[in-house]
Ligand SMILES: NC(=O)c1ccc[n+]([C@@H]2O[C@H](COP(=O)([O-])OP(=O)(O)OC[C@H]3O[C@@H](n4cnc5c(N)ncnc54)[C@H](O)[C@@H]3O)[C@@H](O)[C@H]2O)c1
C-alpha cells in the first residue's frame with residue numbers, strides 16, 4: 001500500500017502553479033461532471049483551462065470511435081446526447097496518458113470497473129495528486145467491505161474525497177438546480193478545492209467531514225431504489241413507496257453506523273442522504289429497471305433489462321444489493337436488515353417481487369425487525 005499524500009501542493013514549475021484536472025470516466029454522470037468542471041476551470045485562475053476526460057473506447061454504429069466524435073463535436077453522443085461539454089474538454093482513450101499530467105483526479109465510472117482501473121494507474125500518477133470519487137458502490141473483500149474511495153486511496157496512495165448527492169445527471173446537464181455533498185477526512189482545504197471545482201450557480205456543493213457516511217449514503221440508496229422500483233412495478237402506490245423509503249433510510253443509517261462508528265447522524269440530512277434517496281426512488285435508473293423487473297414478475301433478468309433499457313449505462317443497485325448481502329451474511333446481520341436482504345433475494349429469483357412487502361418464513365420480522373432497539 002502506498003503512503004497517502006494529504007497535503008495541498010502544486011508540484012510544478014509554473015508561476016503561479018496551477019491545478020490540472022483529469023476525469024476518469026465518461027458515462028452519463030461522468031460527462032455531466034466534465035461539463036461542470038470545464039465551465040469552472042475557464043473561470044478559476046488556479047486551474048488549467050484544459051480538462052482531460054478518459055473514455056472507455058467504443059465503436060459507434062456509424063463505425064466512428066466515441067473519443068473522436070467527442071473531440072470533433074464536443075458532445076458525448078452515446079451517454080449524454082445533445083449537451084455540449086465545453087471546448088476545453090479533451091477526450092483521451094489512453095488511461096495512463098489521460099492522467100499523466102493531472103494532480104486533481106475525478107473518478108466516475110461504474111464501481112465494478114474501479115479495481116481494474118486502479119491496477120493500471122499504480123505508478124502512473126503524479127506524486128502530488130489528489131482524488132475524488134463520484135462513484136456509488138463498494139467492493140467486498142475477505143476482510144469485509146471496501147469503499148471505492150478507500151480502494152483508490154490505498155491502491156494509489158492519494159487522499160480521496162467523495163462527492164455524492166441528489167444528482168440525476170440528465171437534470172444537472174440542463175442546468176436544473178441541485179445540491180451535492182463533498183465528504184472528506186482530515187484537511188478541509190482539500191475539500192474546499194473540490195467544492196470550488198464543482199460549484200456553479202445551479203449546482204450547490206457543501207463539504208461534510210464524514211467521508212464514510214457520505215459514501216455509504218450514495219452506495220446504499222441504490223439498493224433502496226431497487227425496492228422502490230418493485231413497489232412501482234406492482235402498482236402499490238405512494239404510501240407503500242414512502243414506507244419502503246423510510247425503512248430503507250433506517251437500514252442505510254443502521255448499517256453505516258455498524259460498519260463505521262464515526263458516521264454522523266447529520267450526514268443523513270445532507271443532499272447525499274435523504275435528498276438522494278428521494279430523487280433516486282422517484283426518477284433513477286435503478287428504480288426504472290426494477291419497475292420493469294416487477295412488471296414482468298421477475299421473469300426477465302436485470303442484465304437483459306439493463307441492456308435493453310439503458311443502452312450501455314450501468315445499474316449499480318443490483319450488484320450493490322449482492323455486495324451488501326455478502327457483508328450482512330458474513331457478519332450474521334441478515335435478520336437486522338430485512339429490506340436489504342429481501343431486495344437481493346428478489347433480484348436473484350429466490351423470492352418473487354411481491355415479497356418486498358410480505359411477511360414470510362424467509363424474513364419473519366419484516367418490517368418490525370427494524371425496531372428502535374435493533375440499532376440506533
Ligand atoms: N448517471 C447518474 O445520474 C449518476 C448520478 C450520480 C452518480 N452516478 C454514479 O456515477 C458512476 C458512473 O456512472 P455514469 O452514469 O457516469 O456511467 P453510465 O452508467 O452512464 O455509463 C457506463 C460507463 O461505463 C463505461 N464502461 C463500460 N465497460 C467498461 C469497462 N470494462 N471498463 C471501464 N468502463 C467501462 C462506459 O463506457 C460508460 O462510460 C456510478 O457509480 C453511478 O452510480 C451516476
Ligand SMILES: O=P(O)(O)OC[C@H](O)CO
Nearest residue numbers: 165166167168284285286
Ligand atoms: O439513476 P440511478 O438510479 O443510477 O441514480 C442516479 C443518481 O445516483 C441519483 O443521485
